[in-house]
Amino acid sequence: KNEVEQSPQNLTAQEGEFITINCSYSVGISALHWLQQHPGGGIVSLFMLSSGKKKHGRLIATINIQEKHSSLHITASHPRDSAVYICAANKETSGSRLTFGEGTQLTVNP
Amino acid sequence: DAGVIQSPRHEVTEMGQEVTLRCKPISGHDYLFWYRQTMMRGLELLIYFNNNVPIDDSGMPEDRFSAKMPNASFSTLKIQPSEPRDSAVYFCASRLTGSYQPQHFGDGTRLSIL
Numbered sequence: 058k059n060e061v062e063q064s065p066q067n068l069t070a071q072e073g074e075f076i077t078i079n080c081s082y083s084v085g086i087s088a089l090h091w092l093q094q095h096p097g098g099g100i101v102s103l104f105m106l107s108s109g110k111k112k113h114g115r116l117i118a119t120i121n122i123q124e125k126h127s128s129l130h131i132t133a134s135h136p137r138d139s140a141v142y143i144c145a146a147n148k149e150t151s152g153s154r155l156t157f158g159e160g161t162q163l164t165v166n167p
Numbered sequence: 168d169a170g171v172i173q174s175p176r177h178e179v180t181e182m183g184q185e186v187t188l189r190c191k192p193i194s195g196h197d198y199l200f201w202y203r204q205t206m207m208r209g210l211e212l213l214i215y216f217n218n219n220v221p222i223d224d225s226g227m228p229e230d231r232f233s234a235k236m237p238n239a240s241f242s243t244l245k246i247q248p249s250e251p252r253d254s255a256v257y258f259c260a261s262r263l264t265g266s267y268q269p270q271h272f273g274d275g276t277r278l279s280i281l
Contacts (some may be wrong), residue, residue, distance in 0.1 A: 088267060090269075090270075098256060098274065099275070100258060100275075101272070102270055102271070102272070105268075107267070143209075143210065145210075152222065152223060153200075153217070153222070153223075154212050154215065154226075155212060155270075157209055157210040157211070159209050160209060
């Protein structure tokens, strides 16, 4: 079993829909990261959080430390949101090393 | 401000050849990371440096791989000899010191070993 698991693996939505991507982890963490990888391959850090909730534009990330679970939400989705979204954990015992989930391929159709 | 700069963007070479990937981190960043991404294994950390010193190289696959950071503005990842299974996209990332600093990724080097 992977230490960081994401669901779903693939997600197709219509423009305007509310989207949720989930991440569960089985280890103690100091921080949880959400990354976005565009079709061209570039990777962008979206959020880093250790508690509560963060919001940036139409993106919201939440984390529940007790349940070892994080979610990434996209409101009013748009085709340009189509990308792979990757959850990564900073394990408490691993310094700055990140443990990655397998990624969620999101496709938003117009 | 320039981001993380990697070169080359693409590399195609024959197995057995030496491959050198290069990375220039963002100025002032004191952490530098090398990652490999494949379809089979996703993103994996190979090694990371803090203040030019290798901190965790447990992800380096084998002795054929080596990484150096001779100064704060330059790092190399070398594969010698290269093998077809090394074909992947290699990313470099950097960040500032601090518990909650995000990593900034370069555009990656797409490596194909024939």
